[in-house]
Amino acid sequence: MQKENLQIGGMTCAACASRVEKVVLKLEGVSEASVNFATEKLVVQYNPELLQIDKIKQTIENAGYHALEIKAKAAVDTDQIQKQKEIRTLWTKFTVSVIFCIPLLYLAMGAMIWWLGFPIPEMLKPMQYPLNYAIAQILLTAPILIAGNRFYSVGFKAILNRSPNMDSLIAMGTTAAVLYSLYSTFKIAGGEFGYVEDLYFETAGVIITLILLGKSLEAVSKGKTSEAIKKLMGLAPKKAIIIRDGKEVEVQIDAVEVDDLILVRPGEKIPVDGIVEEGLTSIDESMLTGESIPVEKKQGDKVYAASINKNGSVRFRATKVGSDTALAQIIKLVEEAQGGKAPIAQMADIVSGYFVPAVFLIALVAAAAWLISGESVVFSLTIFISVLVIACPCALGLATPTAIMVGTGKGAEYGILIKGGAVLETTHKINTIVFDKTGTITEGKPEVTDILTVGGITKQRLLQIAASAEKNSEHPLGEAIVRGAAKENLECIRLDSFEAIPGYGIQVFAEGRGILLGNKKLMADRGIRLEALEKDSARLASEGKTPMYIAIDEEAAGIIAVADVVKKSSARAIKKLHEMGIEVAMITGDNKKTAEAIARQVGIDRVLAEVLPHDKSNEVKKLQSEGRIVAMVGDGINDAPALAQADIGIAIGSGTDVAMESADIVLMKSDLMDVPAAIQLSKSTIRNIKQNLFWAFGYNVLGIPVAAGLLHAFGGPELNPMFAAAAMSLSSVSVLTNALRLKRFKPEKI
Numbered sequence: 001m002q003k004e005n006l007q008i009g010g011m012t013c014a015a016c017a018s019r020v021e022k023v024v025l026k027l028e029g030v031s032e033a034s035v036n037f038a039t040e041k042l043v044v045q046y047n048p049e050l051l052q053i054d055k056i057k058q059t060i061e062n063a064g065y066h067a068l069e070i071k072a073k074a075a076v077d078t079d080q081i082q083k084q085k086e087i088r089t090l091w092t093k094f095t096v097s098v099i100f101c102i103p104l105l106y107l108a109m110g111a112m113i114w115w116l117g118f119p120i121p122e123m124l125k126p127m128q129y130p131l132n133y134a135i136a137q138i139l140l141t142a143p144i145l146i147a148g149n150r151f152y153s154v155g156f157k158a159i160l161n162r163s164p165n166m167d168s169l170i171a172m173g174t175t176a177a178v179l180y181s182l183y184s185t186f187k188i189a190g191g192e193f194g195y196v197e198d199l200y201f202e203t204a205g206v207i208i209t210l211i212l213l214g215k216s217l218e219a220v221s222k223g224k225t226s227e228a229i230k231k232l233m234g235l236a237p238k239k240a241i242i243i244r245d246g247k248e249v250e251v252q253i254d255a256v257e258v259d260d261l262i263l264v265r266p267g268e269k270i271p272v273d274g275i276v277e278e279g280l281t282s283i284d285e286s287m288l289t290g291e292s293i294p295v296e297k298k299q300g301d302k303v304y305a306a307s308i309n310k311n312g313s314v315r316f317r318a319t320k321v322g323s324d325t326a327l328a329q330i331i332k333l334v335e336e337a338q339g340g341k342a343p344i345a346q347m348a349d350i351v352s353g354y355f356v357p358a359v360f361l362i363a364l365v366a367a368a369a370w371l372i373s374g375e376s377v378v379f380s381l382t383i384f385i386s387v388l389v390i391a392c393p394c395a396l397g398l399a400t401p402t403a404i405m406v407g408t409g410k411g412a413e414y415g416i417l418i419k420g421g422a423v424l425e426t427t428h429k430i431n432t433i434v435f436d437k438t439g440t441i442t443e444g445k446p447e448v449t450d451i452l453t454v455g456g457i458t459k460q461r462l463l464q465i466a467a468s469a470e471k472n473s474e475h476p477l478g479e480a481i482v483r484g485a486a487k488e489n490l491e492c493i494r495l496d497s498f499e500a501i502p503g504y505g506i507q508v509f510a511e512g513r514g515i516l517l518g519n520k521k522l523m524a525d526r527g528i529r530l531e532a533l534e535k536d537s538a539r540l541a542s543e544g545k546t547p548m549y550i551a552i553d554e555e556a557a558g559i560i561a562v563a564d565v566v567k568k569s570s571a572r573a574i575k576k577l578h579e580m581g582i583e584v585a586m587i588t589g590d591n592k593k594t595a596e597a598i599a600r601q602v603g604i605d606r607v608l609a610e611v612l613p614h615d616k617s618n619e620v621k622k623l624q625s626e627g628r629i630v631a632m633v634g635d636g637i638n639d640a641p642a643l644a645q646a647d648i649g650i651a652i653g654s655g656t657d658v659a660m661e662s663a664d665i666v667l668m669k670s671d672l673m674d675v676p677a678a679i680q681l682s683k684s685t686i687r688n689i690k691q692n693l694f695w696a697f698g699y700n701v702l703g704i705p706v707a708a709g710l711l712h713a714f715g716g717p718e719l720n721p722m723f724a725a726a727a728m729s730l731s732s733v734s735v736l737t738n739a740l741r742l743k744r745f746k747p748e749k750i
Contacts (some may be wrong), residue, residue, distance in 0.1 A: 009066035012167045019163040023063045036401050064157045090216040097209040101432035104140040108202035113192045129194040134185040137201040148208035152267045152537040164356040172386035174204040182293045203721045210726045217733045235306035240271035260318045264309045273320035281312030363387035366708035385706035390724035395731040399692035402739035407685030410745050416678045423664040426680035429629045436634035437588035442564035448484035450561035462558045468492040469508045469517050480562045501610035516551040541593030571602045573672035616642035629665040677747035692735045699731045
């Protein structure tokens, strides 16, 4: 299956988005199609053996919309230019409408403003010169209708395609007003001057003007929701200096290739991802991690695109360019998240699909009912127009995606990358969080703290043997032993063989001797007696240190204790989660005593110790079987299955690519305070979505009956179509404005 993103043009409401989804899903080979009305993007998954992208685009064109493929490098720039152009066009059309609408409304109020003392030219007075009065209104209305021509071209085309949308409602309502007014003008021309009371040109003119105003404000607000993406894109430098044949050559960023040697001077941005080959500097990586303190970089260290070189020239070798850089991946994550739909949006989508046809039916039934009840044609027409104009599928369509766009964008600003609306919705339900210990609660860089020996071997010799055995190991505890030997300037001895025993330790042969290094389980499994070391082992474990047993030729030789420092933010983060009513567990392969010592330091509720890597996901599953909504926080390859199993997987940004790929949320800073921050952001966003949906549904549930004449039936007033148009425009703008309040979100600190 292949996934493509398409930019969809010509959509005006949620009904349009629903229509595009339906026509694409009908194509053979399409397994998934999701349109986000707020971002105007379609994500389609299809089988390229059965279907070509051109066929999908043609189907969308046939449905009355435009489809363009999104080019990764230029996507945001092009999108921004297009959005700015759309905003300028809408404001221009609105300005033209206002220029003609004000005198039209002034003239249409005719007799009333004349009685109030406002002047009206003698030859345009309705009672004296009714035909002049009607023709003047036609001349003033025509430019407004031309400015709003898109409502008619799109609206009537949608009706012909049997997929009416918001434009169809506006087109039908205003056309009915204009046609009836033209009929009245014809009657006036025939001498029936009483029809001067039945001119509705100003109704059509004011409706178009108000809706153009609403659309202009809506376009501006929608542009603000994607500011996070624009900021991220703006971080990337446009040029780079590469070293070719010993010469410095400035090239466009697109021309940089993997393995190019790149020079970056102080104050310049790193153009692509790479590894330092020469130089010493500090680099501001706050754009990636949110961490303001510059990071020291030396030979062999990684550097990332768009980070800022502070105080030293460096040469580095490019390892990732273009769409492969960390920044590009972050942008892709945020874009996909903003384009995704939350389950809460499904109800609004279903309603939007049936909304416009239902409104047409209500308008016709209401108009017919009032006509049958004895009201005039003019009154029934007013009811018909009001119902069509007040209905607003836009508010329903914008309620969820705009909040998700702002929420995920705000998360990106804080270094919290949330992979989609569904993730955002589930996160606020979390009631249990499982933290991996090493590298998550702790720094992940343990150090040797104690060396205990038995059988006459010296501490230095034991450390040398252990470091030699662990030299090829990637386990953090093994690396700590290797670092400990390096500090003592101990040379490693040559190994004859090496075997890793996952979850237990390692077995090696060196200098003709068999060496075992690992946990208590390994020693018990091999029948090695540990009586002489058990007391010290228990003491070390109670201090939060991890005792690593060493046996030589099947005899216990000693213990090397390694301790991993707890992160400064761990205790604060767990305290905050407790305040939020969330249970916190810790999972680790370490022995129970060591794990419990760490748990006591940071306030963990439940300890899952001595868990083998492949069993971590089973432990998560057990918690889920208790009816808990579980989040897993980890950073290593062995955390990936558990991250995938959890309802929400949260990866620490300093972790492995595999962990980040498996996770639903990525924390770019290795700060555990971002875990409660992510949950707070989720709660704020879902609360905002519910507010939006309440107002969107409530507006339509209350507005349509009023427009249909419910108040008038009980002796109250009828709703003027012009007020209906103003209310409709305000409903969309109010939903967008409420979503933009999320931009003020700040995580609560302890």
